[in-house]
Amino acid sequence: MRSGLGSIWIVLGLLCFFGQSAKLCAEGSVTTLPGTLEISTGEWPPFLGEGLPEQGVIARLIRDIFAEANINVQFTFLPWSRAMRDTVNGKYAATAVWMFAEDRAQNLLYSEPVLDEKFVFFYRKSQPFYWQQLTDLQGMVVGGVSGYSYGPVFDAAVKNHIIGLDIVGSVEQNFRRLALGRVDVVAEEISVGYHMLQQRMPDIANSITHHPQPLLINQSFLLFPKANPQSEALNLLFNTLLQEFRANGRYDSYFDTLTTAESGSVYQPLQP
Structure with missing residues (x-):
């Protein structure tokens, strides 16, 4: 405790x-x-x-x-x-x-x-993605969900226009946009992301993976x-x-x- x-x-x-x-x-x-x-x-x-x-x-x-x-x-x-x-x-x-x-x-x-919780970036396997710090995402569009916070550091990077965040109403919408190339990466909790892909979106699950470095341990x-x-x-x-x-x-x-x-x-x- x-x-x-x-x-x-x-x-x-x-x-x-x-x-x-x-x-x-x-x-x-x-x-x-x-x-x-x-x-x-x-x-x-x-x-x-x-x-x-x-x-x-x-x-x-x-x-x-x-x-x-x-x-x-x-x-x-x-x-x-x-x-x-x-x-x-x-x-x-x-x-x-x-x-x-x-x-x-x-x-x-x-x-x-x-x-x-462990938040990570999901990305398309056909478009390799690597990051160490949030400035590495400059020029990219990150998919997010309305009502979410991805931590104060990430939120500050968005506010300062270092990261482009494009939000929608659901996790499923985000992964569909990722598969279609409308966002570059998706920020999501790892268990939530894989549940969505494996249980509800098997048609695109094999085309998406995640970067092992956590965005947020929360x-x-x-x-x-x-x-x-x-x-x-x-x-x-x-x-x-x-x-x-x-x-x-x-x-x-x-x-x-x-x-x-x-x-x-x-x-x-x-x-x-």
């Missing part, structure tokens, strides 16, 4: 579960938590997807964590920007999953890291709106149970099926 969370065990002290509700006992006060949470999210297979078995690996993980406290989780799939906006405005109890950004921290509480978080008086208790509860999942090895088991071409394996979807 990162610094500052060792005190959670003292703050929580005791988790009390009754029927379909949960009570978190902390320093003499009791916060009653709901029996059902609505969480907003966007399409990001294999991690999150409305049509995936159990709605994806991360949806399954979050659902199982809260189930330990007898809290049911329902996911609503929306465009990413709307998922964020509606959660900040209090329509949803949380939104999953997002990388850290200072502006988001003004209105949202960040959980402990839920997912470790962590993503579950976010709770500060405007909701239950958010702090829910966040503490989630973090405590997530730590238990990590400590006993259960967390790692959720990602056993997520292999990519990088390891010489083909992505195997979760069984329903």
Whole structure:
């Protein structure tokens, strides 16, 4: 766990579960938590997807964590920007999953890291691609997805016109454009990219690969709106149970099926 969370065990002290509700006992006060949470999210297979078995690996993980406290989780799939906006405005109890950004921290509480991500550049095998620093991409067009951030260094390079970023609404659109030569490279999380290619776009999968140097090693978080008086208790509860999942090895088991071409394996979807 990162610094500052060792005190959670003292703050929580005791988790009390009754029927379909949960009570978190902390320093003499009791916060009653709901029996059902609505969480907003966007399409990001294999991690999150409305049509995936159990709605994806991360949806399954979050659902199982809260189930330990007898809290049911329902996911609503929306465009990413709307998922964020509606959660900040209090329509949803949380939104999953997002990388850290200072502006988001003004209105949202960040959980402990839920997912470790690795973003890389995908490119056409017929047009070899090599890079060491972002200035090597000067003059190229990078395909991105609306609502994504690819890290502060990349974002600054775009703002300073070092990199040309052309965004669309979905990962699939990006790879179609890459195959057609309309963008030079696509920036995408490696498991997400290979899931899309192998499971949904087999007609172009063999023509595309990735550069091994990471663009971004990143962590993503579950976010709770500060405007909701239950958010702090829910966040503490989630973090405590997530730590238990990590400590006993259960967390790692959720990602056993997520292999990519990088390891010489083909992505195997979760069984329903």
